[in-house]
Amino acid sequence: MISCIVVDDEPLARSLLESHIADVPFLEHLGSFKNALLAADFLTKHQVDVLFLDIQMPKLTGIEFLKSLRQPPKVIFTTAYREYAIESYELQAQDYLLKPITFERFFSAVSRLKTPGTNQQSDISEASETTLPAHIFVQVNKKHIKVILQQIKYVESIKDYLKIHTVKETLVIKERISHFIEQLPKDRFLRVHRSYIVNQDHVTAFTQQDIEIGQIEIPIGGKYKDHVLGILKG
Template sequence: MITYAIVDDEPIAHRIIEGYCVELTHLHKIGNAYNVFEASEIISKHQVDLIFLDINMPKMTGFEWLKMLTKPPKIIVTSAYKEFALEGYQLNIVDYLLKPFSFARFLKAVNKASIVNLDNGFKSVAISDNVKDNRLFLKGDKMYHQVQIDQILFVEAYGNYSKVCFEENSLVTHEKISGLENILPREQFLRVHKSFLVAKDKIEIIQGNQIVIGKYKIPIGQTFKAKVNSLLNK
């Protein structure tokens, strides 16, 4: 479960974000703040994992407030001004949503906030000690499917799409393989070919230029061979 708060001086922005969050059962709202002073009160009284933060607000901007926090929650910026995006990423925000944003774009940002990405210093706000909380939503067949990350065997590139394979079935999603590589936790998944991303703990056999996962044989690309060899106990 991810706890979140909305910090924005525009009531309509609260309604839009709340409407999107209702569709995501793993999100739980803690509070609404219409300025950074109300936001400070919320995070002082409650455990807040994620904040949807506007920039331009009365008396103090969202970024000025963020710089004051010693241990800020994960931040997804929601702003009508694209020129502040670079500053946002320098403050280690998770994502920068430019208003007006679609549900699909919103969902992508929430997925990024929900998954561990050690290379970028993001700590999961969704993954607890219980692996069942390790999940994300993927769009496929005009629907959003909630999938368990620990059940993914591998991902195969399908042009501008990707096929996510499980033990019993598969899902063709609108995400490119490069996007899923950035979203999925890198300590669990390894790119072994330009067209394949595999779950490390699902690998059964590494032989020559192939990886065997159940009934599947996955090629190892020449440029990825060193990374695959690093898995071997030598």
């Protein structure tokens, strides 16, 4: 079971999330709170795996609240505002749900959560470094399509979608880049920018500012620069 709480100043929003949580067998709802201060007090006394956290709240915003926590639980932001998406991802939020939140979108987000109780993130990272899957399946509309990992040249993020550029075609899926890279072998795929992942096997040249894959130039983001150049230079 994954324990969770809801933090939102809107009664209807809290009620909707409580209903969604009740419909998911592996979620355990521990409580709902109308502001971050009440939630903070609860967290000092209880172990919580996941916060469903609104952003625009009185006195303390969801982002301010998350930054104040020394060892925060996993967080799924729930908000009516798109403009906080980039900041939420930088805070390593699990997902960013726009209101009104459908059950389908909610279930997609919670299905990605790791089972609590063990260091799952560490386990996943170690596994991805030693296990090299030959392919993954991605959902395009209602169809699950096999993608051979070696054929992926690079992945491009555009708002809520990803373009997967392969040697044969370009597939468009609805997915977050931070979630997608978790499915890829870390010794071959490299995030070089907040909007780009590259397959090192297809890199034909690089400079201090960009990477070339054939005729395509992909920028290297400032926060990724040292790591990316260190990897590419070997």
